[in-house]
Amino acid sequence: MLGYQTTIKDKIEFKGIGVHSGLPVCMTLLPSEANTGIVFNVTCPKTGNVEDIGANFNSIGATDLCTVLGNPEKVYIATVEHLMAALRALNVDNVIVEVDANEVPVMDGSSRVFVEAVKSTGLTMLAAARCYIRVNKPIRVDMGASWGEFIPFNGTRYEVEIDFDCELIGRQSYKGDLTAESFDKDLSGARTFGFMKDVERLWAAGFALGSSLENSIVIGDDNNVINPEGLRFKDEFVRHKTLDAVGDLALAGAPILGCYRSYRGGHKLNSLVLEALLADNRAYDFVESNVSQTRVSHNDLVAVSAPAFAASLI
Numbered sequence: 001m002l003g004y005q006t007t008i009k010d011k012i013e014f015k016g017i018g019v020h021s022g023l024p025v026c027m028t029l030l031p032s033e034a035n036t037g038i039v040f041n042v043t044c045p046k047t048g049n050v051e052d053i054g055a056n057f058n059s060i061g062a063t064d065l066c067t068v069l070g071n072p073e074k075v076y077i078a079t080v081e082h083l084m085a086a087l088r089a090l091n092v093d094n095v096i097v098e099v100d101a102n103e104v105p106v107m108d109g110s111s112r113v114f115v116e117a118v119k120s121t122g123l124t125m126l127a128a129a130r131c132y133i134r135v136n137k138p139i140r141v142d143m144g145a146s147w148g149e150f151i152p153f154n155g156t157r158y159e160v161e162i163d164f165d166c167e168l169i170g171r172q173s174y175k176g177d178l179t180a181e182s183f184d185k186d187l188s189g190a191r192t193f194g195f196m197k198d199v200e201r202l203w204a205a206g207f208a209l210g211s212s213l214e215n216s217i218v219i220g221d222d223n224n225v226i227n228p229e230g231l232r233f234k235d236e237f238v239r240h241k242t243l244d245a246v247g248d249l250a251l252a253g254a255p256i257l258g259c260y261r262s263y264r265g266g267h268k269l270n271s272l273v274l275e276a277l278l279a280d281n282r283a284y285d286f287v288e289s290n291v292s293q294t295r296v297s298h299n300d301l302v303a304v305s306a307p308a309f310a311a312s313l314i
């Protein structure tokens with residue numbers, strides 16, 4: 001299975017709200033052909049304009065509170081990271097994501113609903129080899145007190161550390177190899193989180209309008225979890241940050257063979273480290289599967305992927 005591309009066996013529908021817009025969203029995942037990649041087919045609710053936006057690095061439009069693909073002034077799709085994490089971790093390479101809003105529905109604030117739906121629908125193997133991006137040398141980005149790096153590793157691994165000036169969270173770290181099973185068990189259920197003290201400022205700026213206890217862990221002014229059900233994991237915060245990194249790095253357009261490490265990271269840092277990796281063609285190469293690890297040249301991959309990505313570049 002690992003050597004071949006996949007798509008989903010059947011369409012999958014989700015209904016929810018956008019965590020930032022607060023508006024209802026209908027989203028349908030459709031099976032698609034090899035080398036399509038993940039493509040968002042977005043219908044802008046304000047103008048009715050329809051655009052295909054490829055889930056790849058060139059489409060990133062903003063990384064402030066969530067990862068936005070497309071042009072934030074025109075047609076765009078926000079908060080893609082939890083869906084992208086689920087698709088990458090479950091080895092789903094090709095899907096058309098039809099969405100009638102500018103935001104992926106937040107569901108419960110984690111990737112759990114997406115993972116459950118893909119698992120119960122199942123995958124179809126396609127007659128095309130999967131390409132991997134293999135990290136060949138360390139690449140590091142420092143950003144104030146934060147840093148992130150890729151280092152060569154035989155497999156896919158995440159080592160994520162957070163350090164919040166908040167007693168409840170403090171310093172937490174997650175280290176683990178990424179597989180469909182480890183993502184499902186250890187990461188997919190970890191929810192997004194926010195601080196009560198930030199809510200009014202975010203609302204005034206037009207963000208987090210759909211945020212509620214049903215889709216976010218909310219930390220109160222007394223360093224307590226407001227949600228009556230409490231936490232799903234003692235270290236749910238760093239697990240969610242790891243989930244976000246899996247989703248952000250999925251915008252490489254191919255799975256990455258390497259170890260991603262970050263300290264006090266976020267969407268912006270994740271995208272900067274990915275940008276630094278892809279900007280240095282001595283830092284990585286493409287291999288056709290993680291079984292044979294056959295080398296292919298950069299030119300070969302560009303030729304192979306051009307039809308898939310051409311429609312999505314803006």
Ligand SMILES: [Zn+2]
Nearest residue numbers: 081192240244
């Ligand atoms: Zn998140």
